[in-house]
Amino acid sequence: MPTLFDPVRLGDIALANGIVMAPLTRNRAGDGRVPSALAIAYYRQRAAAGLLISEATQISPLGQGYVDTPGIYTADHVAGWQPVTAAVHAAGGRIVCQLWHVGRISHVSLLPPGELPVSSTAQPSGSRTLIRGDDGGVTLAGCSPPRALRTDEIAGVVADYRHAARCAIDAGFDGVEIHGANGYLLEQFLRASINDRSDAYGGSVEGRTRLVREVMNAIVAEIGGGRTGIRVSPVTPSNGAPPDDDAQATYGAVAAHARQLGLAFMEVVEGATGGARDFAGFDFAALKSAFGGPWIVNNGYTREMGMEAVATGAANAVAYGRPFIGNPDLVRRIQGDLPWAGYNRATCYGGGAEGYTDYPEWEAAQQHAQAGAQSATV
Numbered sequence: 001m002p003t004l005f006d007p008v009r010l011g012d013i014a015l016a017n018g019i020v021m022a023p024l025t026r027n028r029a030g031d032g033r034v035p036s037a038l039a040i041a042y043y044r045q046r047a048a049a050g051l052l053i054s055e056a057t058q059i060s061p062l063g064q065g066y067v068d069t070p071g072i073y074t075a076d077h078v079a080g081w082q083p084v085t086a087a088v089h090a091a092g093g094r095i096v097c098q099l100w101h102v103g104r105i106s107h108v109s110l111l112p113p114g115e116l117p118v119s120s121t122a123q124p125s126g127s128r129t130l131i132r133g134d135d136g137g138v139t140l141a142g143c144s145p146p147r148a149l150r151t152d153e154i155a156g157v158v159a160d161y162r163h164a165a166r167c168a169i170d171a172g173f174d175g176v177e178i179h180g181a182n183g184y185l186l187e188q189f190l191r192a193s194i195n196d197r198s199d200a201y202g203g204s205v206e207g208r209t210r211l212v213r214e215v216m217n218a219i220v221a222e223i224g225g226g227r228t229g230i231r232v233s234p235v236t237p238s239n240g241a242p243p244d245d246d247a248q249a250t251y252g253a254v255a256a257h258a259r260q261l262g263l264a265f266m267e268v269v270e271g272a273t274g275g276a277r278d279f280a281g282f283d284f285a286a287l288k289s290a291f292g293g294p295w296i297v298n299n300g301y302t303r304e305m306g307m308e309a310v311a312t313g314a315a316n317a318v319a320y321g322r323p324f325i326g327n328p329d330l331v332r333r334i335q336g337d338l339p340w341a342g343y344n345r346a347t348c349y350g351g352g353a354e355g356y357t358d359y360p361e362w363e364a365a366q367q368h369a370q371a372g373a374q375s376a377t378v
């Protein structure tokens with residue numbers, strides 16, 4: 001019987017275990033949207049995971065929607081990510097780059113002068129994002145109204161994904177994960193509730209899945225299917241994306257295409273991202289069968305749920321997101337059945353080392369707690 005702690009292969013990527021760090025946005029990229037030196041320590045600390053999925057990383061200037069998120073489309077980005085991937089590899093880990101285009105979840109202050117966010121639609125999301133505050137920190141703001149991409153612009157977006165995948169490999173990543181989830185650009189095309197186009201990229205399941213299929217094709221042509229994965233969230237309402245009645249057909253078509261291309265993995269958010277796991281009306285097992293390849297599950301998994309999912313064959317690997325923020329040694333804590341620390345929401349997005357690279361491993365946390373108890377008794 002397979003266990004969560006056994007080696008697992010995702011296409012060309014060989015993992016030491018089935019514990020995956022889910023992508024986590026942390027808004028700490030430095031000037032030029034290049035990962036900071038702190039990012040090297042942050043990812044290295046967590047490299048015991050079988051696979052690290054990087055924070056969502058924009059593929060182009062228009063792909064950015066939050067302040068201080070990193071990019072993967074310039075020589076500076078490649079140079080900035082290289083020490084991160086080298087540190088992870090030196091620690092025995094694997095890391096893929098999550099390729100991100102936010103679509104309409106953006107704000108004009110983050111985009112090149114004169115540009116609007118782009119989407120499948122000109123309808124606003126009603127969602128909010130994180131921009132630079134007056135105090136230089138991070139603050140919430142309503143997303144700017146988008147414009148619909150013209151049909152003749154879409155090939156350029158696909159080319160941006162392809163270029164970013166090449167940059168990711170040049171930066172030493174083991175592969176990429178296409179961010180097809182959480183109400184961002186690709187989901188803005190997939191969802192009938194958002195996509196109001198009358199061209200070949202809207203309407204039917206075939207039309208609404210066209211962009212993500214073209215993106216998969218382009219990336220696979222560039223770096224190979226064995227190094228390409230995709231994250232989907234078929235029923236999440238995140239970022240103004242109401243679930244569709246025909247979600248099963250739409251996401252089933254995405255999975256079938258991923259199968260045809262021999263993608264390394266699919267990572268699936270079960271339920272509402274970061275929220276309820278109840279997903280009445282969607283058959284995730286059927287989606288898994290439609291893909292037929294390495295299957296990573298995500299969303300609120302405990303140690304026991306993760307072990308059970310792998311033991312029963314419901315998944316090949318399990319992605320843990322927020323638990324990795326406060327537990328750099330989460331793998332060890334899962335293996336040893338040690339308690340998990342929480343994390344501070346206030347230091348999640350933006351800032352420096354605090355709440356990023358200063359969460360202690362188990363022993364240090366125990367020593368700290370003991371020292372605190374002793375000083376309280378003297």
Ligand code: 8OZ
Pocket residue numbers: 025056066181182238273
């Ligand atoms: C939290 C804050 C900002 C972005 C996602 C990339 O939901 C994100 C994200 C999450 O996929």
